[in-house]
Amino acid sequence: MILERRPVTDALAAVLVAATGxxxxxxxxxxxxxxxxxxxxxxxxxxxxxxxGAPFTDQREDASTLYQVECVARQHTQAEWLADKVRTGLLGRDIRGAWLYDLSVPGWSCYARDLDLDAGTEPDPSAVIVSYVIRFQLDWTPAG
Incomplete structure (x- = not known):
């Protein structure tokens, strides 16, 4: 089974909306x-x-996806607030160690989520639009 990107992107976008509002x-x-x-x-x-993982001819290979999230805001504090919500949504766990937000992709299980880059905001405090860049690596294995 080869991991299709569109369902992963859709699931990740849904987590971002749920986590940030x-x-x-x-x-x-x-x-x-x-x-x-x-x-x-x-x-x-x-x-x-x-x-x-498995040889190329084996349809049960693991996959790693890399995603970038750009938090766009009008103020630095607002961009940092949004970035905090994004990190919590993708990396946050409850007291039992379960993810706060499920990444549900049919046929696949996301077994690891890692922060790849946290670039912060640009250095210009007078900017009209502020962006905060974060990258995440998600590791997948076929379910079942």
């Missing part, structure tokens, strides 16, 4: 009611996919 665009500015969303919002971008 704000719109999330996939690869572009999110739309709300057919119009561009006002900040704060997130933009999710899929980055390179790698396969590993």
């Amino acid at each position: 704000k719109p999330c665009g996939t690869g572009a500015l999110p739309l709300v009611g057919g119009k561009p969303a006002e900040p704060p919002y997130t933009v999710l971008r899929s980055l390179p996919l790698t396969l590993g």
